[in-house]
Amino acid sequence: MAVLVQRPQTVDFSVTKVLRFLRKQTPAPSYLFLIPMAVFSMLPIVYVISTAFKPLEELLLFPPPFLVRRPTLDNFQDLLLATNALAVPFTRYLFNSIFVVLTTVLLQVMMCSMCAYPLSKARVLPGRNFIFGMIVAALMFAPQVTRIPQYLVVQKIGLIDTYGALILPALAWSYGLFMMKQFMDNAVPNELIEAARVDGAQEWTIFWKIVMPNVAPAWNTLLIFGFIQLWNDSFSPLVFTRSEAMKTVSVAMISLTNGPAAIARQGAQAAAAFLMTAPTITVFLLRQAKVIQTMAHSGIKS
């Protein structure tokens, strides 16, 4: 994919040649610039990972060593068992996060795909432009804008402090619907669907057996994005839940670093940060090829 373009080798020593030479033939200058930038970009993450495994004596060293010398799991033990300053054990936050994120992301992607299918493939659909217009409009405002009235709605339905409060408001995911529709427009040939309709296939069968396999990169990507976003989100759990037992890892992080519990050791903080960061990076690493493939279709044609 990287080198699709094979340019003819002409013999000229113009600026063109030199610049292109710098950029492609020997990418050394690019690398000289990009590799330090990439390393810089990764430093804080490496630091978190390394610190999470540092034994106490290394945490207290000054100046603090950047990399761990004798890795231990002490910090995790400390975090998991001895977080007395927090009202509930860390595993509870972890369970909440995993449960809420997985449930939400699966429902979310399913709903987005189902809604995207007629928006993209129905021949005639009254209200299509209106609905899609609203979705694009919803992309344009900060999600926090709706949080206050959402809070009131959640309160009215009596969901405050339940898993429902964390899951339901997140389900209508405009970004996911938008991406899914764009991908279906581009990646699923209309002829394929027509043929299936002629053969008398039910719409659900077409959706499940033909469309979904064809948009696999898109829902893979959305699963990842949804996962990352929900996993990191501290706003919803802060606002929609009251009791500690319903909070998620991201909120526990805030109490660990800011609140009265901040006395918790640096090691435990790093361990928590590691537990928060590792899943998102792992999930992305496993699936990044699909992500790039999907993103190619994500443009807005105004």
Add this chain to the structure above:
Amino acid sequence: MAGRTEVMTSRGMVSTAARPEGLALFWQKFGTSYLFMAPFLIFFTIFVVAPVLTAVYLSFTYFNVLEAPRFIGWSNYKLLFLEDDVFIIAIGNTLTFAVITGPVGFFLSFMFAWLINPLKLKTPLALCFYAPSITGAVAMGVVWKIVFSGDRYGYLNNWLLGIGAIDEPYQFLAEQAAIMPVIMFVALWMSMGTGFLVFLAGLQTVPGDLYEAGKMDGIKNPLQEVWYITLPMIKPQLLFGSVMAVVAGFSVFEVATSLAGLPSPLYAGHTIVAHMYDFAFIRFEMGYATTVAVFLFLLTFGLGRLLMRMFSSKNEY
């Protein structure tokens, strides 16, 4: 069943048996489509459309959650713009943040995507640049707080003291002048996100022969190539990336609060969303908080429309 009916009507065949009329016909033709969309649209209505409309209504009321909202006309808006000095600070901070990190992040995303696209080590490099954006601001705040820590144990202070640039530790997270720059720096570090991936993906879709054609037409160097071929070709991706950047810029909250706290020292890291959060969920003045929300909504929405107009051109219709 409905699927089958749709096939027939759509292919122009009119069933000779009982011909449904009015609503029944409508349902027969489009019912399946609406059923597919129903789950999303129901949740979208309850948790997005209704809240936005409610927010607009509540912004004209005094509402403290305990009592019913009381209509007070434009008072909230007057208060917001004429008397709330902290909000003016918040707007200033948010604007500074958005105006700098938005375009800079957008440009950096494009530049890095463009630079690494032709390289062999593209994938690992892309991962390195992308990784910070998927770490939560809250989690990474831990590290950045150590880096910018106000005592001599902070990495930055330690280093600056070491090279003799300063004599005593500088309070990066407490000095008014330093808070916003620090927040923006961390935000830029995290900014190679969706936009970056979109550009990277977009660059791969530009057909190679276009560059050949461009060369015939007298394009002389890579910069012209970018300007005349690459950028126009990935315009939809650029638009998407810019909308995302604007929204992210104006809704800055977590980076700011995880680094500077809420409220931050002298409100130096206060943002529009932080202001909204403060009034909504700390003081429970919901009416006033929704006024802030409506303002933010109009701002990002207006900018989004503006961007769409800027990027649109006739040949795309």
